[in-house]
Amino acid sequence: MMSLSKRYLPFIIIATVAALTVGAGVMLYRAKQRAIPTARTTSMPVDKTISETADKTKETAAHVRGEADAPVTLEEFGDFQCPSCATVSGVISKLEQEYGPRLRVVFRQFPLAMHPHALEAALAAEAAGLQGRFWEMHDMLYQYQSVWSKASNVRPLFDAYAGALHLNVERFREDSNSNEVKTRVVLEGEDGVSRGVKNTPTLFVNGQVVRAAFTAERLREAIDAALIGQKSSNNSTKGGHK
């Protein structure tokens, strides 16, 4: 009897570990799925007014930096509290200088609920955008990410940033709470989800997602490939007209 139980013991241990691993994995997966909601499921109140103004805001121009006719568009779905996004932001600035008029950059909001101040930061950037200073606030939020990320209340800090950018701080505060900016953030988040964005930063070069796009080398490769693709498609179009 003793020998029989000893014979089965290792298999019982193995089966228990397998069951515990699968169980823990599923529980962790579910917990993380709840922690990574889309922009709509962040703590932002989504009221009737937002859904009513949604269609109108969908047509709002994206935040674009660079020439409108640039052959390459680098589109980022970012979260201002995401450390990788701050790193990539510096890389993108470098590439913008390098490629000049051949590259335009588009930023779209994708605040993750796992970052407690990401949504407020997104709203602050949008509010600054209403006064024509989106990119300045974008740069400032990334520059001081390590400072405001640790703050319990980020509002005074964001107000200070708005002041430093010579914004009308009173209007900035009101706009940060307005349905207009909330709607925009919600819609951009939904747009990201519909395009398969799961984490931040997610980058697209001419509509194609670029994986492991955290280094200048990797992004340069993608941009160069897009430039070559553009050239060859232009040549074939010209050839077709002959």
Added chain:
Amino acid sequence: MTAARFQIILSAIAAVISLAGLADATYLTVAHLTGDDLVCGSPGGCSAVLGSVYASVAGIPTAAFGALAYFVAFSSATLAVFGYARARTLLMLVVMAMFGATLWLLYVQAFILHAFCPFCLLSAALTFLLAGIVVATPSSD
């Protein structure tokens, strides 16, 4: 201490290390599947690695293969503790495969992605420990 007892002790240690590796690889698999970019907090590190093309093979997270390998290592080490002689051979084979895969993944992190994921490095350290134990385990002869 007899060689047989030494074998059992080393196999038990290998089982415990495999269990730690299994937990690590399971966590990484879940992080990959959920797109969690904050598993380690190092800028670009985990995201660059877990978001890279090397993070999955045929749509299956590389970490899931790691979890499976650690589970096989744990099972064979446990069986070895209970005197199953063939389990030691299986343990050696799986650890050798894990060692090779770990070297490749370290190369990818260092020279292709230029980013390190601390949880991946922990897994690499555990695999190296397992390899050391397998090498140090005396044969049954």
